[in-house]
Structure formats: structure tokens, C-alpha cells
Amino acid sequence: MASERSRVTASDVAKLVGVHVSTVSRAMNPQTRGLVAGDVAQRVLAAAASLGYAPNSLAAGLRTRRSFTIGVVLPDITNPVFPPILRGIQEVLEAEGYVPIVADAGPEAGRPEAGRPEAGRRETVVERLIARQVDGLILATSLRHDPVLTLCRARQIPVVLVNRVTEDSGFSGVVSDDQRGMKLAVDHLAALGHRSIGHISGPLELSTGHGRLQGFRQAMAQQGLAVPADAVTTAAAYSRDAGREATNRLLTQAPGLTAIVAANDLLALGCYDALAAAGLDCPGDMSVVGHNDMPLVDMVDPPLTTVRIRHHEMGTEAARLLLRQIAGAAEGFDLVLRPDLIVRASTAPPR
């Protein structure tokens, strides 16, 4: 029963050893252990072990004004992009004695405002985390222009953005080099002989949606390839459904396309759905490139050519950046990770 929980405290240990609680406190903490006589420290540690004592970190946090807790806000843990990021975050936090409190801002797809859980909800989540005294925040939910961030700034809490960043300066972030990612995709398609290449962009209020679209245009320009207005369409969300719908639009408005670069893998998979429904063969009738290289896209039919993003590293670097910021180091720069192209079977020369 919860009510019966035996709580052993520092004063139990102190009593057993015959010292003052403050001595117990000093002996327990490796940082201050040196202040205590060697044999006393040994006896304290032994007594603690025998009683099963561990310092109550809530109490310690109250006193030191640190919770050793980090809030991690994700748009949707169910999206395969985020677990590896979270894993990376956890690994480095754990090594430093921190723990993540994960808050899911809610499913993205199927929402009234697909692509972005409403700002109200996202603000509430951040407020709650702050009330819980998190020492910092890692946000994977930010918009290019995001009211939630002004709240964070007002609260003066250390923040690092990951995957999606903001354009409001002053926040550090870890992202993939979308410019380069799109160049890799477009160059590959161009090398295969494609000239009419379309793009399904992600929601433009997200940095990835906007940035990849820019990257696409730039890469096409470098190849001397035109991008007529109807060769680009914006998906309502980063979801398979939205990808299918976007592809249908493209099929109607730009019938001459021989290849599509999707802003992420889910969108590319929706592309597959639409192509199949239209009786078109991939890559025979249409080449498709994704972005992310999420798990299992090597097993879909056909295996997806995609831009691999280093999600795990995004997580570790974001956590490191945050920890440094908490330690008082200067903030305000972005870390840009270099993606790779993974060529599989969804791309081929145009017929």
C-alpha cells in the first residue's frame, strides 16, 4: 500500500552513525565528500546502503533550486522520427544525472489545425513543465514564429530547439541541413535524367517545411531546372494521408512530372498510396524521394530512396547544448547536422 511506504531519511542515517545530518549530506554527495573525514564518510555510506537510503531529490531540489529535470515537448511520440531523438536526449541527460519529463503535445494529423497542435495547448504544456520546476526545455514543436517561445523567454528558462527551429533569434537549435538534403535528392534525380520534378512540402509554418522548400528551389535552380508554380504543393500535415492528398493534387495540376521529392517519409508513403490508387507504377511512372529514413522504409514496396537524418545525434546534441546553457554558457547558435542520401528502389530513370 502506498500509505505504508517507508521513507528513510538522512536523519535516520545520521542517528545510526551517530553524526549530524549535515555530515550525512556531505558524505552522500561526491562533490562534498572530501569535506568529511574518510572513515566517517565510509560509515555513512555503509549505513546508507544498509538502510536503503537515497537522498530525496525533491527536497534537495527545493533547497538548491534545481530539479535535475528537463522538459521535452514532442508533437507526437508516435511519429517514428521522435523516438530516436528522445533516446539520444535521454542518454546524455542520464549521464549527467538529469531525467526527461516527456510531454506529448498531441497528435498532429486529423487535428483542426493539422501540422500544429493549437498554440493554447502547447502553451499549457510548457507552463505545466515550468511549474514543475524543470531546469530547462527541449522543444521539438516550435513554429517558425512561435508565441510559446516568447513565453519561455519571459520565464527566462533555458531552451533548446530540436528538429524544428524558430526564426526568432536567441534560441539555440539542432537541425539537419535541409539545403543539403534537398540538393542531394534533386541532384540524384537530375543525374537519373529527370527534368520535371515536383515537390510536396511540409506545412510552411514549420522550419522543415519552409526550409526544405527553399532547398528544393535552390537545388533545382542550380541544376538549371524550372519549377513551375503547379509543381509544388503544400501538405496539410506531415502525415501519410496528407501526402496522398497532396500527390493527387500534383497528379492533376502537373501531369508531366516524372519525379516527386516529398518533404518527409510519411508524405512519401502517402505518395505511394496515391500512385497505386491512380494505377501508376513507382518508380516506373514516377520516382519518389522521401526525407528522414525512418524505420522500415527500406522494406516498403518499393524500398524508399530518402534523405537520412541523424535523429539520434540530434537528440544527444540538443541535450548537450541545453546542459551547457544551464551551466551558464553562452547560447544562441544552431548546430547543423549533415544528412546523407540513401538510394533504394523508388527512384529510376524516367521512361
Place this chain on the structure above:
Amino acid sequence: MASERSRVTASDVAKLVGVHVSTVSRAMNPQTRGLVAGDVAQRVLAAAASLGYAPNSLAAGLRTRRSFTIGVVLPDITNPVFPPILRGIQEVLEAEGYVPIVADAGPEAGRPEAGRPEAGRRETVVERLIARQVDGLILATSLRHDPVLTLCRARQIPVVLVNRVTEDSGFSGVVSDDQRGMKLAVDHLAALGHRSIGHISGPLELSTGHGRLQGFRQAMAQQGLAVPADAVTTAAAYSRDAGREATNRLLTQAPGLTAIVAANDLLALGCYDALAAAGLDCPGDMSVVGHNDMPLVDMVDPPLTTVRIRHHEMGTEAARLLLRQIAGAAEGFDLVLRPDLIVRASTAPPR
């Protein structure tokens, strides 16, 4: 900068309104608000809002001996089975004012003891969570006989198991009905005309590995079908690689099989890999059934026939069970969720 964080406390609000902190405390908490005069409560709330005050939950927790924090231990957040469970947990916790602290016990595959992160690591994780004063634990990592649970019992902390359970009694758990799941799979295959059906089991120290194997044998017996010893093999872990290796063993030791029931989808996908490498067609030469219905298995080639488990519900029910236990309700029963068979294209009549 972290050092500059402005902390507004109850006494700031009290000063502003001209009341005592205890009145602020009562007014802030909906439970005790009734004890305060209506207009005073209003003024407190207004002042709190204007100052951006939210009670410090660390301090409150210290006083009330509750952290409103739940430890969630997963074997691997990167395994697509767990995100929906976590999401379910989060949803109900959040509604009740709790927050999950997610601890990843580490990758399963590729470990010395594949399938089970070493007990030492798992114990450390639980110890840390307890030191953080979590009010309860949800474990998705338990073994059929698990030393970590004796630790939990010693600490008298509320625990609910999810997905994987233990055979040591006294712990509540939420699981899928593996008996039924396997019967669905075997009956489907038998109806297609298969008589020689093999099984790739999960690690037998996990309840899912053991339970699905039992379910397989029982369903086969009910169909009057024999299960020769070499028609069953145990995978080293729930991973695609282990599934490939297990399939290779089966292909050698039981060449007459026309169908394989895998204990989960990852294993089934490894099965695809091995079949392809051996130049065998699925479902032409070999039908394959998975278990879980994880995301994207409808898009692999061929789309996978599998047993769908209600992961999201597993999470919500586990959280509810835990909350009830924390509230002092009796514990010690399992919740068994009913799975469904999803027939896709990896199963067909034998040639």
C-alpha cells in the same frame, strides 16, 4: 541565464493581495478553495495570474509526500510497439495531474543478453526513479521471473506491468490475450489449408515469448495439427535480425513448412529478409503471420498479415490501474485485452 530566473512564490501573491500565504495556498487549490471567501479567492487568483504565479510542485510534493510523477520504464522507445503505449499512459496521467518520467532501459538487440537488458541496469533505473519520489511505476520490461520486482516490493511502491508481465503474483498487469491471438493466427492458416506450420517464438523469459508459444501449441492441438520439435525455434531477441536468423534455422531443420507464425512483427520482417535471401516467395512458398500490427507493416512487401494488439489501450488501462492503486484500491489482477487478426497479403493457401 538560468541564474536570473525570476521565481514568484505564494508569498509574493499574498503580499500583493494583503492576505496570508496560507490563504493563497487554499485559494489556489480547487479542493480547498471553498474554505476561502469568494471575493478573496477571486483576488488571489487574479493576482496569481497577473504575476504569472504557479505553485512550486516540488515544494508542494515535499510537504504532501507526493510528487505527482510516475516512472515509466521501457526496454526500448525505438521499438514501434512502445510509443502508442506511452501515449496512452501520458493521456490518462495528464488528465489526473501526473506526469511520466520515461526511462529507457536501453536497446535490446545486440546486447550481450539480447532481449533483456541486464538486471543490474534495470535495477539501477528503478532505484533512481524511486529516489526521485515517483508515486508509482509502470514497467514494460519485466521478465517472467524478475528480481527487479522484488526490489519494488521491498520499497512498497505501487507498480503496474504492461505488455510483459511476471509470473510472481501480486502485481497487476495489462496484457494482450496471447492465447487468442495465436489461435486467430493458426486458425486462419489452417483454414487456408496449411498443415505444416512453424513458430518463431520470442525470448522465453518474457511473458509474451512464453505465452505465445503456449498459445501456438494449444491452437495447433485444437486443429489436430502436429508440432514436431524442429518446427519451433526461439529468437534471441525481438528484432529483425533475430527473426532472420531464426528463419534460417527453421528453413534448415524443418524444410517441409508452408507457414510461419512469428511472435512479433519485427521477427516476421526478419523472416521476409531470410526468405528473400533464400529465393523463396512469400506467400507463394511460405505464408508469414506477425504479431502487433505495428505502423507500416501494411506497406511492406507483401503487406503483413498480423495479430493487432491494442497498444494505446494497454497504456491507458495501465495508467488507470496504477492511479487506482495509488488511491489505495486493491491490486493484483490482470487486465487482458482482446486482439484481432488483420489479414493482408503475406498469407495464402499453400502451393
Place this chain on the structure above:
DNA sequence: CTGAAAGCGCTTACAG
């Protein structure tokens, strides 16, 4: 090297 004291920010009997 160690003890005594104060205080982190709350909540909750206890008076009135």
C-alpha cells in the same frame, strides 16, 4: 572536520 541553524516553498492541523 563537524555541528547547529536557517531556509528552500509549500500545506495543513490548530486556534480563533
Place this chain on the structure above:
DNA sequence: CTGAAAGCGCTTACAG
């Protein structure tokens, strides 16, 4: 209905 006091379990100047 409200205030004053005590105390949750730590940590850390401050003495000695």
C-alpha cells in the same frame, strides 16, 4: 473564514 506555526527533507553558509 483567516492567520500563525510547524514541518516535509534536504543543503550550505557560519562558527568553532
